[in-house]
Amino acid sequence: MNILIVEDEARIAKRIERMTRTIFGSALQSITLSSSFQEALHYIENNVLDFVLLDLNLNGENGFDLLTTSVSKSFHTIIISANKDQAITAFEYGVLDFVPKPFNQERLEQAFNRATTKETSEGHELKLLAIKKRGRVQLVPIEELLYIKGAGTYTELFLKNGTKELHDKSLEKLEQLLSRTFIRIHKSYLVKISEVKEIIVKSGSKYWAELKNGELIPIGRTKYKILKERWL
CATH class of the missing domain: 3.40.50.2300 (Response regulator)
Known part of the structure; x- marks a missing residue:
């Protein structure tokens, strides 16, 4: 440490x-x-x-x-x-x-x-994510965030306006901060639960989360049951 x-x-x-x-x-x-x-x-x-x-x-x-x-x-x-x-x-x-x-x-x-x-503090919720952009720190409202994709030691933030931002924290660290409103549905994805429109099961036991904007995010086999319980 x-x-x-x-x-x-x-x-x-x-x-x-x-x-x-x-x-x-x-x-x-x-x-x-x-x-x-x-x-x-x-x-x-x-x-x-x-x-x-x-x-x-x-x-x-x-x-x-x-x-x-x-x-x-x-x-x-x-x-x-x-x-x-x-x-x-x-x-x-x-x-x-x-x-x-x-x-x-x-x-x-x-x-x-x-x-x-992954213990959370009762009654407290993350509302902003600070990102470094063009040498300056910019605050991104959590309400604008759809899902997060792991990119090695970094993460990619996908926003409602269709843009993508890079964050220095790993997916694991962001999961620790966002566990109230987001769920890990795949080794590479964190998704805002409220943005999941439907859970789709395809042949070969492949699972997908369809978001309200129409995007499809893969669901890991071990994560399917957890997502279904929290989403319903």
Whole structure:
């Protein structure tokens, strides 16, 4: 694991670091502390990461300025903040979890576990996906998204207007964030459940999901039953 902690209070940053080292043990490859957004942004742009632990208020700067860049990347972002009133907005932007201060090691470990258990935070739903486009970060409303196709370590987002956008997160990571409204129907596809018009069974036990716009998406044999149960 490669982890970046963005926190301006040295005492809290060291406490997060100590807890993180205890949680991951020998699985932790590197852990870096940053006390400013500019320093953190430079590190994010030049290093491979698995998690960023981000405070939303560093020396009076607005953490959402960094958050939009952070959530567009391949890694997961966890917010650690005393500003509980910003939790809903943070989840809408696509953070993995929001850990309110004060917190203990058990709560921090729960946040990390969301990356593997697909556990969702009750009452919170992703509303935006941040993508990098022409060197800038653009926010795509989830309501405009039809389905997502895996493309190696990246994903392709297919929108209602017929356009396609590239996202740095893998299909597995997006599945962890979108499990409330999307379903994995194939090893290469995530589909918005509300956009499925019909499930088609063809000869040779081949299954297809017909979307409301007429597109056909393949359904894996092991995913057919799961889709049918959630779709009906």
